[in-house]
Amino acid sequence: MTQPRPHGSVRPGGRTARTRIAVLAAVLEELEHDEFARLTVERIARRSGVHAATIRRRWQTVEGVLCDLLAERSRTTIPVPDTGAFRSDLRALAESIAAFHGVPRNEHLLSSVVAAAARDPRADTVLREAFGERLRYVSTLVQRAVERGELPPETDGEEVIAALGAPLYYRLLIVRRPLDDQLVHTAAEAAYHAAVAGVFTRA
Amino acid sequence: MTQPRPHGSVRPGGRTARTRIAVLAAVLEELEHDEFARLTVERIARRSGVHAATIRRRWQTVEGVLCDLLAERSRTTIPVPDTGAFRSDLRALAESIAAFHGVPRNEHLLSSVVAAAARDPRADTVLREAFGERLRYVSTLVQRAVERGELPPETDGEEVIAALGAPLYYRLLIVRRPLDDQLVHTAAEAAYHAAVAGVFTRA
Missing domain, CATH: 1.10.10.60 (Homeodomain-like)
Structure with a gap:
């Protein structure tokens, strides 16, 4: 770390x-x-x-503590996979994110933090910084895939990671149903196919 | 309607x-x-x-009113596109969603509703029902693409629409930055490539 x-x-x-x-x-x-x-x-x-x-x-506030806690827990319990192949890295990452938010306490923490960010500009800043930092860090797995020749050279790693995570957070925060294996599968596969097709190359 | x-x-x-x-x-x-x-x-x-x-x-509560308002506004201002082709339908839908949440009042409403759902089980239910209904309705555009032979027959329309919208809501609620043309493009294209590759076919 x-x-x-x-x-x-x-x-x-x-x-x-x-x-x-x-x-x-x-x-x-x-x-x-x-x-x-x-x-x-x-x-x-x-x-x-x-x-x-x-x-x-x-x-400053309870919200500030909650954001720090979410960032810290994500960092320490969702590792950056390195399986040797892009497709299985995405799958492993989707599984880790789902396992993390499958713990009710973590899911509860996520909702609380998002709610806090809606009310409190300081919590908003902390959340933005924590997730921005996290995206940059995890996107190293995309860089490795580019170096192995699995992806177009100009692929934007943060966009790939955001695309992988987005359906999981959408399910939790908007659809408001639990994550499941089917969603883990489709999130990883959708990000994989789109990245390989060059959707996330920088303009 | x-x-x-x-x-x-x-x-x-x-x-x-x-x-x-x-x-x-x-x-x-x-x-x-x-x-x-x-x-x-x-x-x-x-x-x-x-x-x-x-x-x-x-x-019942202010939260209940906010959820109803969000559902109503989404319904009346985000039409279901029917351009004659799946790819341009997805693009048009992504543009409408982005235009909707580009209005500060609507974006504000979304954050408020998600925050309310985190605190209030009734708001949670209203939000879940409103988005569920919305997904079912909009997914008719996927059905049309299946009928035109553009997608595998067993494609799950709600999953496709969720995949299209997820990066936009993820950007707003988690990454906490404004939607832009680049994201509209990648969200639509990623959902397109994944759907065509058969990622969203029912198991």
Whole structure:
């Protein structure tokens, strides 16, 4: 993990890092109890043992903490596949995304963050940055496919990854039904066929 | 427009229909003033001249009204294209969706509705039903393509339409950047190539 962190920290293992871990862990526990709607900075402070003022200084709002948590969990639990072939990389990535959001707590977190971004411009910025960073990072698998000669040279990796993920997030946020194997299959295959056909080459 | 209405109305032009129009128009005006966060049933009642009790009986909450408004506006402003060819139908549909959400008020409405669905199970149900109905209706263009022999016979029309729309909604809700011509192009072309390759045929 060599990606920049969204909230300007710091030495891993330092006090700031420990504070962050304590706060994010506390929020995860709160989400388990399905009390997100009543989640407050004070409640997070009580459960984490971190002062409310410290939480406010670093994340400003509950929404800020939620966005950081989603970014962190995506980063650590959805690996970038490297199976040796583009098609199976896409399939593996779609499976990981589906497995991640198959956990009710994570799906709940996603809805909460998207809802927060609709209300709060700071949460909007955090979400945009977190997903932008994530897209750039995961798109390295597309770069490898280009280098292996599986895709046209000018293929835009971020567009491919967005195309793969889009049907999964659309299902969760708009259609509002659970992800399933069929959707994992069609999302990966649709992105594959479109990329190979040159749909995502830069103009 | 022969689709069923989501809230169990009625003769067009009847009192119930007029009430609905007044309420939806009032909410649209409220959204123009960018005061969604403070939108209440009382505020809608004041602007529409419809009793708050009537609004509550029919839509229960502000979220219910917002979902109905989104469904209604999508229905009336995003036509189902019929250009004579599958590829240009997809392109036309992507353009209409982008034009719809290019209006700030509509984009605002979408975020608000998705946020509402995250908090309120009733809004969740309304959103799911509205988009489900919409997918079924728009997927008639896929059926026509199958009949013309442009697509494999077992193509699932709703999956094709979801695949076309997904990158647009993903951009708006997750990536949080505006829709543009490039995305309209890639969304339509990706859905086209995947459908023609047989990705969306029923198992």
